[in-house]
Amino acid sequence: MRETNQKHTNKKFLIKGLKRLLIALPLLVLTTYIFTFAFINKEVISLYLILPLAFISMGATIYLLFNGIQWILKSLFGEKNS
Numbered sequence: 001m002r003e004t005n006q007k008h009t010n011k012k013f014l015i016k017g018l019k020r021l022l023i024a025l026p027l028l029v030l031t032t033y034i035f036t037f038a039f040i041n042k043e044v045i046s047l048y049l050i051l052p053l054a055f056i057s058m059g060a061t062i063y064l065l066f067n068g069i070q071w072i073l074k075s076l077f078g079e080k081n082s
Contacts, residue, residue, distance in 0.1 A: 009075050009076055010074070013072070014076075017067075017072035017073075017075060018068070018072070020064045020068030021072075023064055024061050027064065028061050031054060031057045031061050034054040035054045035058075038050040
């Protein structure tokens with residue numbers, strides 16, 4: 001006999017999570033480049049302008065990565081309350 005409350009993957013959540021991970025991938029590379037550029041040019045005043053940008057983009061990258069993984073897990077396993 002088959003079980004009738006079989007759960008399926010929520011495609012809207014899966015697509016939302018994958019989009020966030022695809023946005024985070026270029027940010028990951030760009031953030032690494034910005035940090036490297038800021039620390040190579042220590043004598044130039046641009047260090048103080050570019051380094052905060054690097055920290056902000058690093059925070060956005062980490063947020064998007066974890067949030068994308070969270071959405072994918074929601075799509076696979078569903079909500080706890082439902």
